[in-house]
Amino acid sequence: xxxxxxxxxxxxxxxxxxxxxxxxxxxxxxxxxxxxxxxxxxxxxxxxxxxxxxxxxxxxxxxxxxxxxxxxxxxxxxxxxxxxxxxxxxxxxxxxxxxxxxxxxxxxxxxxxxxxxxxxxxxxxxxxx
Amino acid sequence: xxxxxxxxxxxxxxxxxxxxxxxxxxxxxxxxxxxxxxxxxxxxxxxxxxxxxxxxxxxxxxxxxxxxxxxxxxxxxxxxxxxxxxxxxxxxxxxxxxxxxxxxxxxxxxxxxxxxxxxxxxxxxxxxxxxxxxxxxxxxxxxxxxxxxxxxxxxxxxxxxxxxxxxxxxxxxxxxxxxxxxxxxxxxxxxxxxxxxxxxxxxxxxxxxxxxxxxxxxxxxxxxxxxxxxxxxxxxxxxxxxxxxxxxxxxxxxxxxxxx
Numbered sequence: 104x105x106x107x108x109x110x111x112x113x114x115x116x117x118x119x120x121x122x123x124x125x126x127x128x129x130x131x132x133x134x135x136x137x138x139x140x141x142x143x144x145x146x147x148x149x150x151x152x153x154x155x156x157x158x159x160x161x162x163x164x165x166x167x168x169x170x171x172x173x174x175x176x177x178x179x180x181x182x183x184x185x186x187x188x189x190x191x192x193x194x195x196x197x198x199x200x201x202x203x204x205x206x207x208x209x210x211x212x213x214x215x216x217x218x219x220x221x222x223x224x225x226x227x228x229x230x231x232x
Numbered sequence: 233x234x235x236x237x238x239x240x241x242x243x244x245x246x247x248x249x250x251x252x253x254x255x256x257x258x259x260x261x262x263x264x265x266x267x268x269x270x271x272x273x274x275x276x277x278x279x280x281x282x283x284x285x286x287x288x289x290x291x292x293x294x295x296x297x298x299x300x301x302x303x304x305x306x307x308x309x310x311x312x313x314x315x316x317x318x319x320x321x322x323x324x325x326x327x328x329x330x331x332x333x334x335x336x337x338x339x340x341x342x343x344x345x346x347x348x349x350x351x352x353x354x355x356x357x358x359x360x361x362x363x364x365x366x367x368x369x370x371x372x373x374x375x376x377x378x379x380x381x382x383x384x385x386x387x388x389x390x391x392x393x394x395x396x397x398x399x400x401x402x403x404x405x406x407x408x409x410x411x412x413x414x415x416x417x418x419x420x421x422x423x424x425x426x427x428x429x430x431x432x433x434x435x436x437x438x439x440x441x442x443x444x445x446x447x448x449x450x451x452x453x454x455x456x457x458x459x460x461x462x463x464x465x466x467x468x469x470x471x472x473x474x475x476x477x478x479x480x481x482x483x484x485x486x487x488x489x490x491x492x
Contacts, residue, residue: 152269171271173383176375178277178439181270190271194419222424223384225416 136209144199151182165192165220193224276441280458282359282378283433284487285444286469287352291453298326298350304449305431310422312412321403323431324446326350332478332490346492352446352454355380355401355431356478356486366396372428378459378487379433389426398479399486402430459487 144150150157151164168190171177180188189195200206203226211218292298305311305324314320329342332351361380363372371386372393394402408425416422420436423429434444442448447456457464466489469475475489 167271169385173381173385174373175271176277176377176381176435176439177271177273179272179274181272183267183269189274193421219424223421225418225421 133213136213138209139202139205141199141202141206143201147199150199151180151188162218165196168192192220193226197226274439274441276439278438278441278443280377280464281460282458282487283357283438284378284457284459284466284470284489285354285357285433285447286455286466286473286475286489286491288453288455288469288473288491289346289349289351290491292350292352295326295350297453298352301352301446301449301454302326304445307415308417308420308445310409310413310417310420311429312409313414314412319406321405321409321429323403323429324352324354327353333476335481336476336479351490353399353401353478354446354488355433356399356484356488357431357433359485359487360483362396362398362482362484363393363402366392368392375435377438379435379438380430381432381435382429384421384423384427384429387427389428391428393428398482398484402428404428 157164168180171180172190178190180190182188197203203221210216302324306313306322309323311321311323327350329346329349329351332353357378357380359378361372361374364374364380367373368390369386369388371383371388373381373383375381389404391404394400394404405423405425405427410416410422413422434442437444443456447454455465455469457466459466459470461467469491470489473491475491477486477489480486
């Protein structure tokens with residue numbers, strides 16, 4: 104037990120370092136991101152499905168779309184209201200949400216999600232060809 | 233006492249049966265599809281049992297005749313151009329008879345015209361594709377209309393398919409292709425480092441009711457259609473002309489035919 108001094112002070116230093124971020128950021132919450140809608144998206148009022156569903160579950164839809172288009176060759180999605188959409192990330196989603204940096208990226212960065220969609224899918228189809 | 237007990241049991245049974253009426257009625261009366269999203273093909277989708285291409289090589293005399301077709305394909309599919317031969321990516325390209333049809337016929341002495349002619353080669357969309365069997369993730373698969381399709385999302389870059397393909401129709405992305413694209417077609421995705429790619433008979437154009445880009449650019453020198461539909465142009469060309477296919481002895485049943 105003659106090393107008690109060292110062990111205790113080591114533990115104290117360790118705890119200080121580990122707890123420093125919590126102490127440093129105490130009482131502060133990072134404000135949740137505010138996504139910006141383009142004029143076109145605002146005019147549409149509703150996305151493919153209801154807004155709350157899209158907010159929470161858009162990745163499910165995208166996964167379904169990917170699977171259906173690539174593997175089954177079906178490209179048209181009809182939503183419960185009977186409206187048809189071509190299932191395409193770059194050409195349908197980003198047609199309205201053409202502000203990827205202000206829309207997609209904002210939440211993804213906040214939640215530290217790094218989807219690799221953009222490795223292949225082109226970010227904004229509306230740019231000059 | 234006995235009669236009362238029986239009566240209670242009867243009533244219990246009747247009320248239990250009555251409870252099931254509403255769920256059964258709801259299930260039978262309601263249209264299950266109503267209020268649910270649906271997926272389906274587009275109205276213009278072209279359909280076939282086995283898509284096939286017939287190339288009339290007699291009408292391609294020089295490089296200048298094939299170049300626009302290759303360019304049309306590579307341009308709309310964002311196929312990069314690499315100076316480095318090892319990194320080369322190609323969906324459709326031109327080669328000589330001796331490379332395209334080695335071992336196919338008595339090619340010791342060849343007609344001059346045939347010897348010098350460029351032969352367009354591309355993925356043969358085989359009816360019995362060895363690449364599909366080699367793929368461990370089912371990233372490459374055979375569609376119902378005969379197209380051998382790539383799902384780039386699933387490709388892990390193992391390149392078994394490249395080893396399995398006897399036609400060299402597949403290319404591997406050794407590096408991120410984006411910096412090497414001169415033009416980008418914003419309507420079609422690019423690829424990323426580490427995936428294999430190849431011709432898909434323009435599946436994305438067939439969905440819109442258009443024929444493949446190379447067929448369109450060929451202006452009637454290539455027939456495209458359902459091999460098993462007697463009314464299709466491809467079927468008729470194969471019936472009227474003597475055709476060759478590449479490496480038929482391997483049994484992959486290529487769906488690209490050549491009129492020589």
